[in-house]
Amino acid sequence: MRERRKGFPRLTRIEDAQDMLRKRILHRIMEVEEIELIVATGRVCGEDVRSPMDSPVYDRSAVDGYAAVAEDTFGASPTNPVELRLVGRIELGVDPSSLPEIRRGEVVEVQTGGPVPLGANAIIPFEHARRIGERVEVYEHVRPLQNISRRGEDYRRGEIVLRRGWLIKPWHIAALASLGFRSLKVLRRPRVAILSTGGELIEPGEEPVPGKVYNCTRPMLQAMLLSHGAEPIDLGIAPDDVELISERVSEELARVDAVIVTGGTSVGKRDLVPEALSRISEIVVHGLAIRPGKPAGFATTSGKPIFMLSGFPVAALIGFQELVLPALELMLGCRFDPPPRIRGRLIRRVASPPGVRTYARVKVFRGEGGEILIEPLRVTGSGILSTLTRGNGLLVIPEELEGFDDNSEVEVILLSPLFEGDAA
Amino acid sequence: MRERRKGFPRLTRIEDAQDMLRKRILHRIMEVEEIELIVATGRVCGEDVRSPMDSPVYDRSAVDGYAAVAEDTFGASPTNPVELRLVGRIELGVDPSSLPEIRRGEVVEVQTGGPVPLGANAIIPFEHARRIGERVEVYEHVRPLQNISRRGEDYRRGEIVLRRGWLIKPWHIAALASLGFRSLKVLRRPRVAILSTGGELIEPGEEPVPGKVYNCTRPMLQAMLLSHGAEPIDLGIAPDDVELISERVSEELARVDAVIVTGGTSVGKRDLVPEALSRISEIVVHGLAIRPGKPAGFATTSGKPIFMLSGFPVAALIGFQELVLPALELMLGCRFDPPPRIRGRLIRRVASPPGVRTYARVKVFRGEGGEILIEPLRVTGSGILSTLTRGNGLLVIPEELEGFDDNSEVEVILLSPLFEGDAA
Numbered sequence: 001m002r003e004r005r006k007g008f009p010r011l012t013r014i015e016d017a018q019d020m021l022r023k024r025i026l027h028r029i030m031e032v033e034e035i036e037l038i039v040a041t042g043r044v045c046g047e048d049v050r051s052p053m054d055s056p057v058y059d060r061s062a063v064d065g066y067a068a069v070a071e072d073t074f075g076a077s078p079t080n081p082v083e084l085r086l087v088g089r090i091e092l093g094v095d096p097s098s099l100p101e102i103r104r105g106e107v108v109e110v111q112t113g114g115p116v117p118l119g120a121n122a123i124i125p126f127e128h129a130r131r132i133g134e135r136v137e138v139y140e141h142v143r144p145l146q147n148i149s150r151r152g153e154d155y156r157r158g159e160i161v162l163r164r165g166w167l168i169k170p171w172h173i174a175a176l177a178s179l180g181f182r183s184l185k186v187l188r189r190p191r192v193a194i195l196s197t198g199g200e201l202i203e204p205g206e207e208p209v210p211g212k213v214y215n216c217t218r219p220m221l222q223a224m225l226l227s228h229g230a231e232p233i234d235l236g237i238a239p240d241d242v243e244l245i246s247e248r249v250s251e252e253l254a255r256v257d258a259v260i261v262t263g264g265t266s267v268g269k270r271d272l273v274p275e276a277l278s279r280i281s282e283i284v285v286h287g288l289a290i291r292p293g294k295p296a297g298f299a300t301t302s303g304k305p306i307f308m309l310s311g312f313p314v315a316a317l318i319g320f321q322e323l324v325l326p327a328l329e330l331m332l333g334c335r336f337d338p339p340p341r342i343r344g345r346l347i348r349r350v351a352s353p354p355g356v357r358t359y360a361r362v363k364v365f366r367g368e369g370g371e372i373l374i375e376p377l378r379v380t381g382s383g384i385l386s387t388l389t390r391g392n393g394l395l396v397i398p399e400e401l402e403g404f405d406d407n408s409e410v411e412v413i414l415l416s417p418l419f420e421g422d423a424a
Numbered sequence: 425m426r427e428r429r430k431g432f433p434r435l436t437r438i439e440d441a442q443d444m445l446r447k448r449i450l451h452r453i454m455e456v457e458e459i460e461l462i463v464a465t466g467r468v469c470g471e472d473v474r475s476p477m478d479s480p481v482y483d484r485s486a487v488d489g490y491a492a493v494a495e496d497t498f499g500a501s502p503t504n505p506v507e508l509r510l511v512g513r514i515e516l517g518v519d520p521s522s523l524p525e526i527r528r529g530e531v532v533e534v535q536t537g538g539p540v541p542l543g544a545n546a547i548i549p550f551e552h553a554r555r556i557g558e559r560v561e562v563y564e565h566v567r568p569l570q571n572i573s574r575r576g577e578d579y580r581r582g583e584i585v586l587r588r589g590w591l592i593k594p595w596h597i598a599a600l601a602s603l604g605f606r607s608l609k610v611l612r613r614p615r616v617a618i619l620s621t622g623g624e625l626i627e628p629g630e631e632p633v634p635g636k637v638y639n640c641t642r643p644m645l646q647a648m649l650l651s652h653g654a655e656p657i658d659l660g661i662a663p664d665d666v667e668l669i670s671e672r673v674s675e676e677l678a679r680v681d682a683v684i685v686t687g688g689t690s691v692g693k694r695d696l697v698p699e700a701l702s703r704i705s706e707i708v709v710h711g712l713a714i715r716p717g718k719p720a721g722f723a724t725t726s727g728k729p730i731f732m733l734s735g736f737p738v739a740a741l742i743g744f745q746e747l748v749l750p751a752l753e754l755m756l757g758c759r760f761d762p763p764p765r766i767r768g769r770l771i772r773r774v775a776s777p778p779g780v781r782t783y784a785r786v787k788v789f790r791g792e793g794g795e796i797l798i799e800p801l802r803v804t805g806s807g808i809l810s811t812l813t814r815g816n817g818l819l820v821i822p823e824e825l826e827g828f829d830d831n832s833e834v835e836v837i838l839l840s841p842l843f844e845g846d847a848a
Contacts, residue, residue: 037628038646038656053632060807093624095634113624113736113807115635154810161813169840170647171812174737177640178809182629200517200537204461205606208477210519211539216601222462223594232462312537313598335841340762383484383537385602386578388595389585416593417759 008287011294013399014322014357017285021327024284026303029257029331032185037173042229043186044334045166051159051179054152058096059116063147066107066129066136067120073141081130081137090114107136116148123147155179165333187332191256192225192324194218195235195248197273198263198311203237216385217262217309217316224320228328228336240264245276253280253304257331260324263311271295273308281306289399291358293318298327312383318359340414342393344372350395351403358397361387362412365419374412392416432711435718437823438746438781441709445751448708450727453681453755456609461597466653467610468758469590475583475603478576482520483540487571490531490553490560491544497565505554505561514538531560540572547571579603589757611756615680616649616748618642619659619672621697622687622735627661640809641686641733641740648744652752652760664688669700677704677728681755684748687735695719697732705730713823715782717742722751736807742783764838766817768796774819775827782821785811786836789843798836816840 032046076082089109096115122142129138201215222232238245264273277299286297296319299306309319352358363375377387393412456470500506513533520539546566553562625639646656662669688697701723710721720743723730729751733743776782787799801811817836
């Protein structure tokens with residue numbers, strides 16, 4: 001590799017940085033709050049939840065059909081049907097203990113979910129039988145227990161239904177509701193403060209000023225935090241002053257779970273952030289072997305992380321995904337969903353420096369023949385946001401490769417849905 | 425195929441049902457509301473947004489380095505460096521028009537994002553140069569325009585940045601913020617009412633009653649709607665009365681964008697929903713060739729949809745994903761993200777009736793050797809929720825297959841993150 005004359009003394013590989021995260025971030029979020037089930041999607045389960053009951057609480061039919069004695073149906077076939085006597089119908093919602101027992105030769109009509117009466121040991125689906133007045137002709141045998149959900153088959157009383165650390169999904173909510181719950185204890189939201197640095201920044205909504213640029217990285221990070229169940233706290237734009245930056249971060253870290261400082265994390269003269277952080281914390285990693293996102297890293301103090309991310313949005317996004325999300329997972333003991341991925345054919349070669357993991361922004365679209373095509377977008381610098389609006393994917397080029405040739409089959413992270421038939 | 429003696433007269437294939445959705449749902453959500461950027465993730469962009477300016481507004485350095493006249497560096501190499509004179513440093517945030525012009529033989533230090541001074545046409549990265557007092561030795565040439573983001577390279581004034589119908593992501597927020605926006609017009613949330621039917625239902629939180637079951641499908645659907653940016657409206661549990669159901673749905677449909685009726689959609693005697701809906705709307709599809717989820721369908725009135733979904737949660741989930749989500753996409757003109765998928769090896773064969781699309785619930789985990797393994801879960805009926813808590817994936821078996829053999833390599837929809845080393 002080329003000698004570095006000015007720049008980061010050493011670039012850390014992303015896996016090594018993530019290993020250090022795991023070793024150094026000791027802070028854990030333990031407090032729980034009880035919330036209504038229907039708003040729990042995306043929150044993290046705060047306790048092992050056990051079933052308070054057997055579910056179903058009685059043997060239940062899994063189909064619409066006739067509750068019967070299985071043995072009565074043996075030998076039934078379309079050419080040689082078995083005839084049974086229909087003695088009633090079970091309404092959903094009736095107390096199972098009030099149902100009369102059925103005897104050999106009898107069947108009772110039952111809907112999916114209805115209780116199986118005493119005496120019956122299988123359900124004949126409607127499709128395999130025909131009703132003729134008070135008689136039912138059966139065309140196919142059922143085995144004992146066939147089409148019956150046994151008491152406790154779904155959950156047994158005392159069994160763990162959801163585990164602490166699970167990211168709650170709508171079907172988890174259904175499982176809890178089916179057991180009578182209407183609320184759930186979830187871990188409180190992680191609080192993450194964002195301090196923007198850079199004398200060139202003005203806030204969106206302000207009048208443009210020659211030479212100043214809008215602080216677009218902060219709102220992106222706020223939105224990223226919100227969509228991962230965290231609470232962003234905006235600390236505004238810090239002055240370019242080592243003392244003030246370290247005071248502000250140190251003060252805030254007592255109140256929050258993590259601080260993100262953006263900008264000023266390179267190694268130029270005005271990059272005060274590493275200096276400011278080194279006064280109040282131990283810098284664990286500074287400079288990642290990734291592109292974009294190199295000037296990123298983290299420090300820790302009392303087991304809590306302070307992240308340094310680029311002020312440039314694309315670089316900050318990669319740094320957020322590779323450092324901040326794993327840190328949130330550690331603090332919450334959870335796993336976020338992986339992003340959707342898609343395979344396709346690269347239509348132009350893409351290069352990456354050796355030893356560096358490159359996140360190439362690409363456009364993923366369906367070509368005329370229906371084939372998924374992947375076009376790398378040309379960029380200059382990590383400030384070019386249009387690669388994430390004209391483009392819709394990230395192609396990760398691992399450290400050990402110097403790129404991919406055109407026509408390679410590659411897998412990309414899909415940031416937004418596929419463009420259809422748009423090769424522009 | 426086996427003759428059906430009682431049941432749905434005809435099962436519709438899912439693609440055909442979705443085609444009919446596209447033809448019959450004419451209602452579109454047009455109203456927009458202006459919201460703060462940072463809460464816009466997951467909402468649908470309500471207008472084509474054009475850039476109010478060139479971005480960057482000036483030629484900008486894409487690296488930390490020295491602004492130079494590219495031609496001065498031609499022929500530079502590590503063994504034969506070119507020496508240039510350092511005449512200053514550009515601070516971020518200064519007015520570009522105030523910068524002195526640089527001349528041949530001169531360089532000016534500039535940070536990433538800083539303006540390129542007049543006279544310079546390339547940036548020499550720090551890594552390719554060394555400063556010695558007021559001199560800079562350059563070890564590699566730069567081409568004209570190298571490492572410069574040109575004015576308007578990201579967005580040109582008037583260019584469309586985001587399009588109506590795009591699902592907003594954090595990086596879209598960054599793009600808008602970089603152009604000075606702090607708010608965005610998004611389509612209002614779709615309002616979807618849920619009417620639960622079934623005399624056997626009680627609400628979560630109530631005391632258990634023998635024979636009654638908790639209404640767990642409603643909270644799951646509410647959570648699904650919320651996580652797709654829609655506003656759920658709970659219409660409670662309807663009595664088993666055709667007249668009352670049709671009145672309630674018809675009344676509500678005037679106020680909302682869609683109604684979902686759960687339960688009572690099979691073809692048993694007590695399945696009143698199709699009858700109720702046929703009085704106020706045209707039933708387009710009833711009975712899908714899917715498993716679970718068969719007793720699903722939809723009706724329309726004045727171009728608005730009324731969905732019939734199973735009262736059983738797993739079946740309702742499939743029906744929601746296959747009918748309600750595409751309908752929301754139609755009404756909003758958007759595309760939701762595809763779910764994450766993963767490939768692995770099936771460790772047990774799984775069967776599906778011919779002509780039916782089966783959504784087999786599976787457990788996806790990493791085996792001892794690191795291989796992704798997929799275990800189909802045994803079930804009886806679509807009421808078994810534990811397949812979505814013990815399991816974490818859905819394997820879709822298409823209509824034309826009767827299943828997959830064990831050891832097949834298959835792709836599954838990942839509902840929750842992979843279980844690690846847990847073959848239980």
